[in-house]
Amino acid sequence: MPKQKIRIKMKGxxxxxxxxxxxxxxxxxxRTGAVVVGPVPLPTxxxxxSVIRSPFIDKDSQEQFEVRTHKRIIDIMETTSKTIxxxxxxxxxxxxxxxxKL
Numbered sequence: 001m002p003k004q005k006i007r008i009k010m011k012g013x014x015x016x017x018x019x020x021x022x023x024x025x026x027x028x029x030x031r032t033g034a035v036v037v038g039p040v041p042l043p044t045x046x047x048x049x050s051v052i053r054s055p056f057i058d059k060d061s062q063e064q065f066e067v068r069t070h071k072r073i074i075d076i077m078e079t080t081s082k083t084i085x086x087x088x089x090x091x092x093x094x095x096x097x098x099x100x101k102l
Contacts, residue, residue, distance in 0.1 A: 006076040006083075009099040010039075015070045021096045022072050028090055032082040042071035 008025060012018045022039035029036050046068050053061045076083065092098060 004079055004102055006079055006087075007101045008074040008076070008087075009101075010072040010074070011097040011099075012070055012095050013068065014095055017093055017095050018070050018072055021092050021098075022074060024090060024092070025074055025087070028086040029076055029083055032080060032086050034079050034083045035077040036074065037077065038074040039072040040074070042073060045069040045071070 010018050010021060012021075019039075026036050026039065046066055049065045049067075050062045051065065052059060053063055087100065
């Protein structure tokens with residue numbers, strides 16, 4: 001199998017879960033002998049919502065909510081077949097979205 005580059009993008013709302021998942025991926029990949037670059041933290045995307053508390057008397061009073069989306073990128077260089085096998089066997093917790101590109 002030719003040497004190739006694998007890019008793993010991770011997204012989630014809880015930064016602790018993303019960091020734990022990234023550590024699992026890095027440990028599994030380093031055991032196979034591949035070179036790992038990352039995890040690189042990307043800017044956090046913050047989506048803010050303002051909701052009126054009451055439609056009648058307290059019309060001017062609002063509540064604010066926000067959803068933070070944390071992202072990480074891991075690049076894997078010099079991969080082997082063992083590297084890809086170890087990536088498929090990982091147990092990643094729910095709440096973390098992973099996108100793998102070869």
